[in-house]
Amino acid sequence: MDAILLQVLNGLDKGSAYALIALGLTLIFGTLGVVNFAHGALFMIGAFCAVTLNKIFSISSEKVNPDKTDFLGNPLVEKTPYLESWFGDTGIAIMDWSVPLAILFSIPIMMFIGYVMERGLIRHFYKRPHADQILVTFGLAIVLQEIVKAFYGANPIQTPSPAAFVGTLDIGVYIGFAENAITYPYWRLVYFAFACAVIFAVFAFLRFTTFGMVVRAGMADRETVGLLGIDIDKKFTIMFAIAAVVAGVAGVMYTPINSPNYHMGMDFLVLSFVVVVVGGMGSLPGAVLAGFLLGVLESFASMNVVKQFFESIFIPSIDQIVIYLVAVIVLLVRPRGLMGRKGVMEE
Amino acid sequence: MNSTTLSDRALLLFFIFLVLAGPAILAPFGGSYPDLLQKFAIFGVFAIGFNILFGLTGYLSFGHAAFLGAGSYAAVWMFKLLSYNVLPALILSVIVAGLFSVVIGYISLRRSGIYFSILTLAFAQMMFNVAYSVATPITNGETGLQIYNDDPQWLQGADSPLTTNLFGLKMNEVFWRPEFLGFEAQFNVGYYFCAFFLILAFYISMRISRSPFGMMLRAVKTNQTRLSFTGVSTRPYMLAAFVISGMYAGLAGGLWACMDPLAGAERMQWTASGEVVLMTILGGAGTLLGPVLGAGFIKYFEAIFSKINDQVLHSWFAFMPDGLENVMVAIVHPFVGKGWHLTLGLLFMLIVIFLPGGLIGGITSLGRWITGRGRKDQG
Numbered sequence: 001m002d003a004i005l006l007q008v009l010n011g012l013d014k015g016s017a018y019a020l021i022a023l024g025l026t027l028i029f030g031t032l033g034v035v036n037f038a039h040g041a042l043f044m045i046g047a048f049c050a051v052t053l054n055k056i057f058s059i060s061s062e063k064v065n066p067d068k069t070d071f072l073g074n075p076l077v078e079k080t081p082y083l084e085s086w087f088g089d090t091g092i093a094i095m096d097w098s099v100p101l102a103i104l105f106s107i108p109i110m111m112f113i114g115y116v117m118e119r120g121l122i123r124h125f126y127k128r129p130h131a132d133q134i135l136v137t138f139g140l141a142i143v144l145q146e147i148v149k150a151f152y153g154a155n156p157i158q159t160p161s162p163a164a165f166v167g168t169l170d171i172g173v174y175i176g177f178a179e180n181a182i183t184y185p186y187w188r189l190v191y192f193a194f195a196c197a198v199i200f201a202v203f204a205f206l207r208f209t210t211f212g213m214v215v216r217a218g219m220a221d222r223e224t225v226g227l228l229g230i231d232i233d234k235k236f237t238i239m240f241a242i243a244a245v246v247a248g249v250a251g252v253m254y255t256p257i258n259s260p261n262y263h264m265g266m267d268f269l270v271l272s273f274v275v276v277v278v279g280g281m282g283s284l285p286g287a288v289l290a291g292f293l294l295g296v297l298e299s300f301a302s303m304n305v306v307k308q309f310f311e312s313i314f315i316p317s318i319d320q321i322v323i324y325l326v327a328v329i330v331l332l333v334r335p336r337g338l339m340g341r342k343g344v345m346e347e
Numbered sequence: 348m349n350s351t352t353l354s355d356r357a358l359l360l361f362f363i364f365l366v367l368a369g370p371a372i373l374a375p376f377g378g379s380y381p382d383l384l385q386k387f388a389i390f391g392v393f394a395i396g397f398n399i400l401f402g403l404t405g406y407l408s409f410g411h412a413a414f415l416g417a418g419s420y421a422a423v424w425m426f427k428l429l430s431y432n433v434l435p436a437l438i439l440s441v442i443v444a445g446l447f448s449v450v451i452g453y454i455s456l457r458r459s460g461i462y463f464s465i466l467t468l469a470f471a472q473m474m475f476n477v478a479y480s481v482a483t484p485i486t487n488g489e490t491g492l493q494i495y496n497d498d499p500q501w502l503q504g505a506d507s508p509l510t511t512n513l514f515g516l517k518m519n520e521v522f523w524r525p526e527f528l529g530f531e532a533q534f535n536v537g538y539y540f541c542a543f544f545l546i547l548a549f550y551i552s553m554r555i556s557r558s559p560f561g562m563m564l565r566a567v568k569t570n571q572t573r574l575s576f577t578g579v580s581t582r583p584y585m586l587a588a589f590v591i592s593g594m595y596a597g598l599a600g601g602l603w604a605c606m607d608p609l610a611g612a613e614r615m616q617w618t619a620s621g622e623v624v625l626m627t628i629l630g631g632a633g634t635l636l637g638p639v640l641g642a643g644f645i646k647y648f649e650a651i652f653s654k655i656n657d658q659v660l661h662s663w664f665a666f667m668p669d670g671l672e673n674v675m676v677a678i679v680h681p682f683v684g685k686g687w688h689l690t691l692g693l694l695f696m697l698i699v700i701f702l703p704g705g706l707i708g709g710i711t712s713l714g715r716w717i718t719g720r721g722r723k724d725q726g
Binding site: 121 | 617
């Protein structure tokens with residue numbers, strides 16, 4: 001029992017990332033009808049916003065200390081970050097909290113990137129076939145990825161979470177299991193809570209604001225909304241920017257879990273597409289549900305018991321392929337996806 | 348109808364000439380060495396096959412590299428088990444790729460449009476993951492599949508060569524190195540072996556494109572719904588196209604393994620699938636010559652661009668004042684050498700945005716523009 005619970009928890013953080021990216025993909029697809037292959041790149045750019053802020057915060061003054069020597073015998077160069085020398089303890093705290101602070105830093109950047117992408121590139125592709133949309137965003141993803149690689153190199157860059165969230169929480173004790181039966185890193189809990197908050201915010205925004213109402217109306221019938229005298233294109237551009245922000249902040253918060261590298265976006269994108277397809281193209285709740293579901297399934301499949309069981313029926317290493325297998329089965333049994341609506345993308 | 352076959356024959360002859368004279372034509376451009384020439388032919392086959400699916404039916408597969416990888420693995424296994432003879436290797440690689448494409452095509456073709464692209468992408472990634480980690484006994488995982496001394500090689504004769512060969516004819520042998528205007532051209536057995544299959548592939552694709560079957564595929568691209576209303580079931584046609592193009596990919600993978608007898612999982616990654624898509628659209632999807640042209644273009648510039656380093660750049664801009672020279676080098680630097688992929692991505696976007704018909708489409712519309720103007724002048 002405790003093992004099962006642990007796997008559910010383990011799946012939640014990856015599931016959160018899938019759900020957030022899939023949510024953005026579905027938002028873009030539902031509003032603009034465009035398949036955005038560059039969405040993974042947006043996730044990656046978000047992660048590198050965190051890296052950048054971390055680097056900015058740790059810009060240091062260098063002072064040669066003649067009393068001490070380093071291991072080569074040269075005078076030791078002492079580095080003090082400017083933040084520390086200017087603000088003292090507050091500065092140290094700011095540096096420590098660089099990842100959460102990077103959310104604030106990334107929102108305007110992602111909004112800007114999203115806006116430019118939509119106005120500058122994707123707008124011209126509404127009337128072109130889907131294949132062209134896929135190709136151009138795919139090219140854009142390569143370009144963004146290579147630019148990041150040129151600046152930050154190909155190696156993963158470690159970005160620590162705030163010291164307060166380092167370590168693990170012994171969840172099992174609270175719900176009646178033995179000590180150390182179910183332990184879980186604090187930051188992953190934070191990530192899960194954060195993802196839930198973002199998802200909730202997006203849904204609330206669409207449900208309870210006038211803007212959201214107009215956007216939902218536009219998703220249902222773009223032409224009529226336009227005929228009512230509403231500039232639906234402008235609203236959809238903003239939705240694109242919001243989707244970019246969702247992907248971006250998902251990337252920011254993910255950095256302490258996995259050190260970001262330039263191709264992390266594509267790794268997530270492929271899986272997020274599968275998530276979208278399983279959830280049902282164009283269905284926001286479907287994307288979220290499928291994201292968490294597949295994340296948890298993936299972590300279940302990595303359990304030794306499950307692996308051995310599948311090996312005994314000649315399906316080795318199920319954890320590597322489970323998501324794709326589920327996708328294939330779902331599409332064969334229920335081609336519309338779990339919560340797909342009728343008439344969406346069925347031509 | 349007669350004139351079409353006539354112009355087709357002319358095109359075929361022109362193509363055969365281009366391919367056969369390849370080493371001589373490319374010598375002045377620094378492209379006449381076996382490795383690059385073989386890549387031209389191999390990726391030409393790959394792109395022609397991809398074009399049968401994408402160009403004719405409009406179904407964008409994002410997982411075609413999986414079949415290429417499968418073909419490579421199959422070929423290397425034949426080398427390991429039988430002998431260094433390339434024929435059984437090629438036959439098996441086509442069969443294996445065909446089998447995979449039947450299964451994947453049968454499932455993926457249940458959906459169209461974006462769903463189809465994503466499904467093929469998912470399948471390719473699944474095969475990549477499996478090849479990379481799970482199926483290590485078959486694929487040798489990260490290291491890649493190679494031939495070792497203790498491999499059985501049951502049919503390997505005592506005196507037959509220890510490299511890939513066609514009944515004793517070594518693939519890596521350069522049989523003629525003439526000089527053209529001070530440039531060396533290398534005529535290589537392996538290239539002509541690939542060239543034979545390239546011409547064959549081109550001929551078959553031409554026949555398919557002109558056949559009623561090809562007409563049906565084009566009808567799918569134009570309006571699948573209408574086709575179903577007229578009572579035609581498109582599924583078998585689509586599956587046939589998918590399997591044919593998968594077998595082409597397998598043939599390309601097999602040829603690649605014949606030229607260089609090792610196979611790695613990275614050949615199946617989504618980047619490789621993206622590359623063949625780019626080749627096809629760069630040359631012009633749906634045209635006969637386009638995909639080969641695109642493949643050659645990309646492989647050539649890949650070879651040239653990735654060789655340029657800062658030293659070369661400095662020598663290029665040496666005529667400028669020093670400060671300007673350094674600025675120019677700094678500007679160009681991210682696009683060449685290891686940054687070749689950046690150029691590739693930009694090229695990809697530019698082609699899709701400005702030249703949806705690819706190179707061939709561009710040339711045709713340029714020609715039409717010129718002749719159209721000429722006609723206006725006469726009138």
